[in-house]
Every structure is written in C-alpha cells, then in structure tokens.
Amino acid sequence: MLILVTGGTGFVGNNVVRLLLNRGHQVRVLSRDGRPQSCFNGLDVELIAGDVCDYSSVAAVSHGVDAVIHCAAMVHIGWSQMEEQRAVNVGGTVNLAKAALSHEIRMVYVSSVDALGIGTEDQPATEETPRTGKVPCSYVVSKSEAEQELRNYIDDGLDAVIVNPGFMLGPNDWKPSSGKMLLDVAEKKPPFAPAGGMTVCHVNDVSEGIIAALEKGVTGRNYILGGTLLTYLEAWSLFADVVGNKRPKRRIGKVVGFIVGCIGDLISKLSRYESDINSAAIKMGSLFHYYDCSRAVDELDYKITDARLAVEEAWEWFNEHGYVAK
Numbered sequence: 001m002l003i004l005v006t007g008g009t010g011f012v013g014n015n016v017v018r019l020l021l022n023r024g025h026q027v028r029v030l031s032r033d034g035r036p037q038s039c040f041n042g043l044d045v046e047l048i049a050g051d052v053c054d055y056s057s058v059a060a061v062s063h064g065v066d067a068v069i070h071c072a073a074m075v076h077i078g079w080s081q082m083e084e085q086r087a088v089n090v091g092g093t094v095n096l097a098k099a100a101l102s103h104e105i106r107m108v109y110v111s112s113v114d115a116l117g118i119g120t121e122d123q124p125a126t127e128e129t130p131r132t133g134k135v136p137c138s139y140v141v142s143k144s145e146a147e148q149e150l151r152n153y154i155d156d157g158l159d160a161v162i163v164n165p166g167f168m169l170g171p172n173d174w175k176p177s178s179g180k181m182l183l184d185v186a187e188k189k190p191p192f193a194p195a196g197g198m199t200v201c202h203v204n205d206v207s208e209g210i211i212a213a214l215e216k217g218v219t220g221r222n223y224i225l226g227g228t229l230l231t232y233l234e235a236w237s238l239f240a241d242v243v244g245n246k247r248p249k250r251r252i253g254k255v256v257g258f259i260v261g262c263i264g265d266l267i268s269k270l271s272r273y274e275s276d277i278n279s280a281a282i283k284m285g286s287l288f289h290y291y292d293c294s295r296a297v298d299e300l301d302y303k304i305t306d307a308r309l310a311v312e313e314a315w316e317w318f319n320e321h322g323y324v325a326k
Contacts (some may be wrong), residue, residue, distance in 0.1 A: 002026040003214075005066040006052055006096065007072030011177035012037050013111060015207040016069055021045070025213070030061050030072070039174045056100070062099040067214055070096045071110045075139055075177065077281045079265075080274040082138040089142035090149055095158065097153040098126060107160040108214045109150055113199065113224060113291050115143040116164055121197065124229065124290040127164070127222040135287070137280035147222075150215030154220045161217035164200030165206045165225040166291055169310040171317040173203075179314050179323075185236050186243040186315075186324050191250045194232040194255065194285030200304035201227030202313070212300035223300060226293035228307035232285060235307075242311045257282045 003020055007013035008029035017040075020027050025047045031037070034049025045208050050057030050229035062068060074088040095108060100107040118127030134140045147162060154160050184190075209225040216222060230238070233269070237247040252260070261279030268274040296302035318324050 001066040002028060002064065004030065004062055004068040005091070006070050007110075008032045008045070009037055009039050009072070010071060011173045011175065011179070012165065012203060012206060012210070013069075013071035013206060014172045014174060015170070015203050015208055016071060017043065017045060018172065018208045019204075019211060028065060030058070034246075039172065041085075052095055053087055053300045058095040059102070062103050062105070065103070065105060067106045067200055068100050069108045069110065069210060069214065073087050073110075073143070075274070076243075076274070076277045077137055077284055078268075078274045079137060079280050080125075080268070082141065086144040086145065087139045088325070089200045090146045093146040094149050096154075097150050097158055100160065101153055101156065101158040106214065107158065108210055109146075109160060109170065110210060111147055111164050111222075112143050113116070113164045113166050113174050113226070113289060114140045115147050115151060116222070116224070116291070118287055119131075119290040119291070119292075121288045121290065124199075124292040126292045127224055127295060133287070135280055135283045137284065151220070154308060158217050161213045161219060162222045163206075163210055163213050163225050164222055164291075165209075166201045166227055166289070168201050168203040168206055169314040170203035171313055173314065173317065176323060179318065182239050182243075182311065182314055183318060183323060185239040186245060189240075189245050190236065192252045192256075193236040193250075193263045194282070195251045195254070196284075196286045196289040197229060197231040197290055199226045199227060199228070199289055199291045200230055200235060200307040200310060202310035205305050206304055207213070209296055209300055209302045212302065217300065221295075223296040223302075224291045225252045225296055225302060226291045226294040227304050227310070229273050229290045230307060238308060239310055242308070252285075254286070255285060
C-alpha cells in the first residue's frame with residue numbers, strides 16, 4: 001500500500017513512517033518544504049512539499065494513495081495561540097478529511113486523550129466518558145473541535161478512525177515533543193511534581209496501534225492508545241531514577257500551584273510570549289489524565305510496554321543524538 005503520512009517529522013509521525021516501511025508499505029510524507037531532513041536519513045520515503053492548512057496541496061498529495069494517517073498537529077499547553085492551533089489542528093484535519101472523502105480512501109486521525117473526557121485517580125476515563133472537566137486551553141479546544149469536524153465528514157461517508165494516544169516516550173523524538181518533559185526533569189531536577197497523573201505510553205506501542213486502527217479499526221470509533229497510569233510524582237521519580245538524579249520530594253499543593261501559574265502568566269504577559277509555565281499548564285497538571293485502553297486491547301490487539309523501558313529508551317536516544325545538556 002502507498003500511505004500518506006502527515007507530521008512525519010514529528011514524534012509519533014516519524015515512528016509511524018518507520019514502522020510502515022518495516023511492514024513493506026510505500027510511504028509518502030507531506031512536508032512543509034519537501035527538503036530532506038535528518039529524521040528521514042536512510043529511509044526510503046517520498047517527500048512532497050505542502051501544508052496541511054492549504055487544501056490544494058493536501059488534495060494533490062492525496063492523489064493515488066491508498067490511505068492517509070494524519071499525525072500533524074500544533075501543540076502548546078497554554079491560553080495563547082488559539083487561532084494558530086485551530087488553523088493547524090482543526091483546519092488541517094478538515095482538509096485531510098475532504099481529500100480522503102473525495103478520493104474514497106481510509107483515514108486515521110491521530111488525536112489526543114486531551115480531546116476526551118477526564119478520568120479520576122480511581123476511575124480512568126474511556127472513549128465514552130462525557131467530554132467535560134478538561135482545562136479549555138488552546139490545545140484542548142482545538143483537538144476537541146477537530147474531532148467534531150471530522151465526525152461531520154464521517155457522517156457524510158468518510159471512512160475514518162480516531163486514535164487518542166496518551167503521554168508518549170521513546171526514540172525518534174526529533175523536535176523534541178513529549179520527551180521535553182523528561183529532558184526538563186533531567187536538567188532542572190525539580191523538587192516538586194504536579195499534583196495529578198498521566199498515562200505513560202511507549203511510542204512504539206502507539207505506532208503499532210495506529211497501524212492496527214488503519215487495518216481493522218471500526219469506522220467512526222475512537223480508540224484510546226494508553227499505557228501505564230502514574231501520578232506525576234511517580235513518573236518524575238522514574239525519570240530521576242533513569243537519569244541518575246534525586247527524586248522530587250512531593251506534589252505541588254493547590255496554593256503553590258496557583259501562585260506559580262499566576263507568576264507564569266504575569267511573566268508571559270510582560271514578555272509577550274507564553275512560556276510552558278502558565279496557569280493553563282498548571283491546571284492541566286493537577287488533573288488525572290488516566291485512561292482505559294481496553295477497547296484498543298480487545299479490537300486492535302494493542303500491547304502495553306512497561307513505562308520504565310519507554311523512559312530508558314527515550315533517554316538513551318536523547319543521549320545518542322546530542323539532546324542532553326552536559
């Protein structure tokens with residue numbers, strides 16, 4: 001099969017490209033400039049210049065392919081960049097959906113658990129959990145709206161499946177993406193961790209799940225591609241163990257979190273640039289992003305790798321490729 005992948009320079013997209021090639025598929029990658037990049041070294045991919053925000057280029061690059069896996073996204077957890085994230089996350093998804101529908105090809109949309117409802121420490125969320133409780137920051141809003149728009153095309157006959165990965169770690173995180181949290185914990189050695197929790201996944205498991213969704217996912221269904229449920233304190237302690245640092249001592253309390261968020265917002269306002277430390281990010285960190293991936297296990301034969309191995313392989317890859325501060 002000839003499969004179009006968007007976001008091929010990103011974390012999950014690059015791993016999906018590599019897995020598709022290993023499976024014997026031909027891969028076409030939509031890239032904004034179309035020039036060879038280090039993340040594709042040694043990979044037999046067809047690079048086509050184009051932008052997911054431009055329908056004409058999306059329609060052209062979709063011609064002749066057997067399926068599309070849409071991984072491209074803009075990610076920033078904060079209050080700013082709403083229009084930019086809507087343009088990429090919503091507009092780009094609409095363009096891919098239009099093209100896939102017109103060419104009558106299957107589409108897998110790589111969304112996020114952040115588009116779903118929120119779980120609790122005792123009760124992980126599922127695909128059917130009411131979609132309430134999340135912090136309405138620009139990323140959450142744009143990914144939620146993207147799914148809503150995609151469903152309109154599914155209602156019109158588009159053959160599409162939606163996958164919702166958790167927090168991913170592993171190799172080939174070129175930007176870096178979610179691995180930035182691991183690098184920050186390694187470099188800054190924070191004494192405190194956010195109050196909530198997350199679902200830690202190995203990117204290889206997620207990539208396998210995405211291809212399984214392409215092959216046998218039910219049209220219109222969401223599939224959570226989850227992993228190990230850890231509080232941020234547990235996760236950051238695991239990070240510290242792997243990199244050889246001291247563990248954080250405790251969770252950030254509500255009052256301290258509120259103050260840190262306010263200070264971050266003030267600094268962002270004065271600098272006119274919103275940093276990663278802001279009240280939206282602090283509020284997101286206080287939630288339990290716990291998700292049940294039973295549907296993917298049952299219907300896609302989804303597998304879960306131990307979280308420690310995901311952290312170790314991410315850390316090893318970052319070291320090998322010069323991302324770790326000396």
